[in-house]
Amino acid sequence: MTAIPKTTGPDQNIWQSTDPLGEILHNLRMTGVVYTRSHLTAPWGISLPAMPDCLLFHVVTSGRCILEVKDHPALVLSPGEFALVPHGLGHRIVHKPRAKAKNFFDLPVEKVSPRYELLEYGGGGEATTLICGAVRFEHPAAKDLVDLLPPIVHIQTWGTSHTQWMHSSLQLMAAEATGKQPGGETIVTRLADILVIQAIRTWLIQNPDARTGWLGALQDERIGPALLLIHNQPMTNWTVASLAKEVAMSRSAFSARFTQHVGQSPVQYLTRWRMHLAGTWLSEENLSVAQCTDRLGYESEAAFSRAFKRVTGIAPGAWRKGRRPENTIE
Secondary structure (H helix, E strand, O other): OOEEEEOOOOOOOEEEEOOHHHHHHHHOOEEEEEEEEEEEEOOOEEEEOOOOOOEEEEEEEEOOEEEEEOOOOOEEEOOOEEEEEOOOOOEEEEOOOOOOOEEHHHOOOEEEEOOEEEEEEEOOOOEEEEEEEEEEEOOHHHHHHHHOOOOOEEEEOOOOHHHHHHHHHHHHHHHHHOOOOOOHHHHHHHHHHHHHHHHHHHHHHHOHHHHOHHHHHHHOOOHHHHHHHHHHOOOOOOOHHHHHHHOOOOHHHHHHHHHHHHOOOHHHHHHHHHHHHHHHHHHHOOOOHHHHHHHOOOOOHHHHHHHHHHHHOOOHHHHHOOOOOOOOOO
8 A cells, every 4th residue: 555644744754544535444433332132033023213323233144024214115134134224214124014013122132231132022933033233433534424324225245255254244143143152242243343334335335426525535645635634633733735735736726626525625624523523522521621622722712612613503511511402513
């Protein structure tokens, strides 16, 4: 892999990968909310309510099922297939189309660990075994990436070379799901996390939409490295001129190309990215406004607070206390 100079400020040479999209995927931090191994016998049906901040997935390890998401064609899932509902839409998984379904949270489960549970449910007929889960990405770049995914990502893991190892992972998951071997839940949950990332990567490889907009910008030989400089060094006092210099472009050409690909000017994107980070630090790391100000290189708390309110619509103190509307950072 080739590389370009990476800096902690203008003219300080360190090396940076030229695969910005790969680095975004590598740095996605995932938190598992819950993983469930379900042994289901027909007739059965499960309804999952919307979980807007989560990515929901389903893996059939034996048997088959139907995935029904409102306003989208139903999917028949068999072993070797992986379905991801990336926007946390409410949906149903059933043994046959339009079968009656019970709310998942009303069904009795056996807790193996705080995040792993077992479910046995149904009428005693044909059996299906599922591994399902809800996961959440922590990295601020995840929102930009997930927002671009379709309502359903359906991966068939046979027939193409880049999905062969994913198919092997599904086979290993199926083997671990057949019994209660020591540490089995750990292997299943870690495989599930890997499979979610791999499903997203497979969609990026296969889908033409991944070569446009923000995703296309990440893969641009000039704009991608500039985005990574912003992501990795948000405290640097970047200007259009300094970013253009880093990627060996003129100021005017860089500004036009960046805006065309990203839909925002470099300075607008920098500010938005900083507020993404600050929002995460305030709500999840419980940092103070002063600490965020210092981390992001603002001259004063007042300057940081003005920028935060301009982007999110509310003051950082209110955000920190959890009083924030949905979808405030756009």
